[in-house]
Amino acid sequence: MNTELIIDVSCLEHTYPGGVRVDVCGVAFQVRRGQRVAILGPNGSGKSTLLKHVLGLLTPTKGQVRVFGEDPARHYDRIRGKIGTVLQNVDEQLIGPTVFDDIAFAPLNFGFSREETMQRVETILQTLDIAHLRDRLPHYLSGGERKKVALAGALVFDPELLILDEPLEGVDYASRLEISHFLHHLHHRTAMTIVSTTHDMEQVSLLADVVYLMRAGGRVELYGNVTDLFFQHDLRDFNIAPPVVVQLIQELARHGRNLPPTLDLHTLIQHLLERMPADG
Numbered sequence: 576m577n578t579e580l581i582i583d584v585s586c587l588e589h590t591y592p593g594g595v596r597v598d599v600c601g602v603a604f605q606v607r608r609g610q611r612v613a614i615l616g617p618n619g620s621g622k623s624t625l626l627k628h629v630l631g632l633l634t635p636t637k638g639q640v641r642v643f644g645e646d647p648a649r650h651y652d653r654i655r656g657k658i659g660t661v662l663q664n665v666d667e668q669l670i671g672p673t674v675f676d677d678i679a680f681a682p683l684n685f686g687f688s689r690e691e692t693m694q695r696v697e698t699i700l701q702t703l704d705i706a707h708l709r710d711r712l713p714h715y716l717s718g719g720e721r722k723k724v725a726l727a728g729a730l731v732f733d734p735e736l737l738i739l740d741e742p743l744e745g746v747d748y749a750s751r752l753e754i755s756h757f758l759h760h761l762h763h764r765t766a767m768t769i770v771s772t773t774h775d776m777e778q779v780s781l782l783a784d785v786v787y788l789m790r791a792g793g794r795v796e797l798y799g800n801v802t803d804l805f806f807q808h809d810l811r812d813f814n815i816a817p818p819v820v821v822q823l824i825q826e827l828a829r830h831g832r833n834l835p836p837t838l839d840l841h842t843l844i845q846h847l848l849e850r851m852p853a854d855g
């Protein structure tokens with residue numbers, strides 16, 4: 576793919592005070608315009624550290640980070656209007672006294688008129704189906720509601736790049752489905768570049784087409800199409816349990832029943848129905 580390189584991270588090393596070192600090296604971490612990318616890896620492998628570098632929240636000890644051609648640690652002001660973010664801990668970013676004020680904060684700050692801001696906030700509240708939360712205090716919302724409000728704040732100014740650190744963490748099953756389907760349709764509609772991290776392997780194919788896999792210590796070890804990655808590698812090596820659909824297809828293959836690889840449950844069921852005679 577030769578589209579514009581939006582994120583380019585090469586051999587990033589970060590040493591936290593206290594000496595914990597995250598060394599994001601190995602496969603270069605690169606994201607091109609329009610891609611949907613997930614970063615997977617066990618707890619503590621450095622996913623959030625990598626994203627914090629992309630967001631200019633940390634300065635590399637070694638290595639280079641470029642986002643829209645800029646060094647985010649030095650010139651984040653030049654690119655902030657292009658990047659919507661949901662941090663792993665959304666409480667760090669929800670600052671408005673009410674949900675409405677919170678979502679209006681960024682566009683007002685970026686110089687949108689009051690009228691245009693109001694209109695945009697209304698639209699995104701409707702789109703995410705959270706209009707009923709508009710006057711609530713962000714602090715007292717449920718986990719899923721807080722993620723949705725943070726997502727609304729990230730999308731309200733139409734960013735070119737969306738960075739989501741664990742958007743499904745601490746969210747109940749119904750909201751996980753809602754958020755992942757919302758993001759799936761958002762990408763379908765807008766081709767927005769989306770980078771996320773997640774531990775939810777059942778939802779990852781709704782969030783991403785390609786995946787980077789990190790090992791403990793930060794090493795980016797594998798990059799590939801999300802379906803290929805699950806079917807061609809044993810991710811238990813990475814402390815990652817494959818989606819149930821993958822486990823089922825692989826187990827059937829061990830019994831000599833070969834089905835085409837898919838991560839989609841409905842496609843799998845279709846393949847099974849085509850091969851199974853109906854009772855009676």
Ligand SMILES: Nc1ncnc2c1ncn2[C@@H]1O[C@H](COP(=O)(O)OP(=O)(O)O)[C@@H](O)[C@H]1O
Nearest residue numbers: 591592595597617618619620621622623624625
């Ligand atoms: N502020 C910090 N101070 C010291 N160590 C940190 C800090 N943040 C993260 N770390 C350490 O850096 C490593 C990577 O953490 P993180 O990027 O949060 O991993 P992940 O997001 O993959 O779970 C872990 O060992 C973690 O304990």
Ligand SMILES: [Mg+2]
Nearest residue numbers: 622623624663
């Ligand atoms: Mg993290």
